[in-house]
Amino acid sequence: MTATLIDGKAFAARVRDEVAKGVAALKRDHGITPGLAVVLVGEDPASQVYVRNKGKQTIEAGMASFEHKLADTTPEADLLALVEKLNGDPAVHGILVQLPLPDHVDESKVLAAIDPAKDVDGFHVLNVGLLGTGQKAMVPCTPLGCLMMLRDHLGSLSGKNAVVVGRSNIVGKPMAQLLLGDSCTVTIAHSRTQDLAEVCRRADILVAAVGRPQMIPGDWVKPGATVIDVGINRIPAPEKGEGKTRLVGDVDFDSAREVAGAITPVPGGVGPMTIACLLANTLTACCRANGLAEPEGLTA
Ligand code: GUN
Numbered sequence: 011m012t013a014t015l016i017d018g019k020a021f022a023a024r025v026r027d028e029v030a031k032g033v034a035a036l037k038r039d040h041g042i043t044p045g046l047a048v049v050l051v052g053e054d055p056a057s058q059v060y061v062r063n064k065g066k067q068t069i070e071a072g073m074a075s076f077e078h079k080l081a082d083t084t085p086e087a088d089l090l091a092l093v094e095k096l097n098g099d100p101a102v103h104g105i106l107v108q109l110p111l112p113d114h115v116d117e118s119k120v121l122a123a124i125d126p127a128k129d130v131d132g133f134h135v136l137n138v139g140l141l142g143t144g145q146k147a148m149v150p151c152t153p154l155g156c157l158m159m160l161r162d163h164l165g166s167l168s169g170k171n172a173v174v175v176g177r178s179n180i181v182g183k184p185m186a187q188l189l190l191g192d193s194c195t196v197t198i199a200h201s202r203t204q205d206l207a208e209v210c211r212r213a214d215i216l217v218a219a220v221g222r223p224q225m226i227p228g229d230w231v232k233p234g235a236t237v238i239d240v241g242i243n244r245i246p247a248p249e250k251g252e253g254k255t256r257l258v259g260d261v262d263f264d265s266a267r268e269v270a271g272a273i274t275p276v277p278g279g280v281g282p283m284t285i286a287c288l289l290a291n292t293l294t295a296c297c298r299a300n301g302l303a304e305p306e307g308l309t310a
Pocket of ligand 1: 060106107108109110131151284
């Protein structure tokens with residue numbers, strides 16, 4: 011059997027369309043334009059690319075984009091003052107501080123300073139706690155995107171055995187909470203898990219989020235399982251020429267696709283969903299801030 015490919019690129023385009031429709035309706039019916047502020051400290055090239063893409067897609071969705079680029083020597087106090095200013099700005103409905111931050115800045119202090127209602131990353135401890143207790147929260151973008159793809163492909167997730175490999179605060183833990191919220195039986199596996207292969211083989215839904223290239227081979231996948239590969243790893247690709255590289259996931263795609271029922275490719279799977287869900291979260295935050303109905307299908 012060859013697995014169905016879950017096309018994240020096409021799905022993300024659909025989500026962005028839905029967001030753009032929601033934004034247009036907000037403008038037309040209420041005169042409100044959702045606004046997203048992104049703060050970048052320093053000049054990390056990967057972060058610069060992310061921030062540029064976020065700004066471009068925010069504008070394409072009809073929202074206002076506010077970019078704040080600060081030198082990597084910016085004192086923590088100045089960054090906290092900027093966050094305070096954005097918290098109080100009525101044109102800003104979502105705030106994202108790009109991670110990683112320079113070493114002299116306390117990341118948890120900065121994340122804690124963001125108004126939880128504007129925390130479109132879902133990293134504030136209040137949102138973490140709301141998600142963990144099954145209440146309405148702002149949900150981290152990457153796991154939200156994975157959940158949307160799973161619901162779209164499988165319909166109800168109720169009663170399924172879900173295994174999340176990886177326990178990060180950004181993906182693994184919130185992913186597990188979301189799957190639990192959809193009534194899966196959830197296991198979180200990690201680097202100390204005993205007999206990881208056996209644990210993975212029990213999964214109807216297997217989410218890989220460890221950041222280790224191709225570490226999950228096809229014979230760890232249950233026949234017919236739905237595999238969501240969150241990993242984006244760059245590896246040497248001598249077949250493409252000397253010094254060339256290519257992107258691979260945490261799952262060994264070629265062997266896993268022979269066993270799985272459905273699988274997300276890398277690239278073109280989970281990746282494009284992250285920014286699409288950031289736009290969705292910004293629209294959601296804007297609707298909540300104005301006491302309006304939330305967009306359907308774009309929240310957990
Ligand atoms: N750096 C890489 N991915 C992310 C993300 O999703 N949010 C933030 N704030 N920083 C990141």
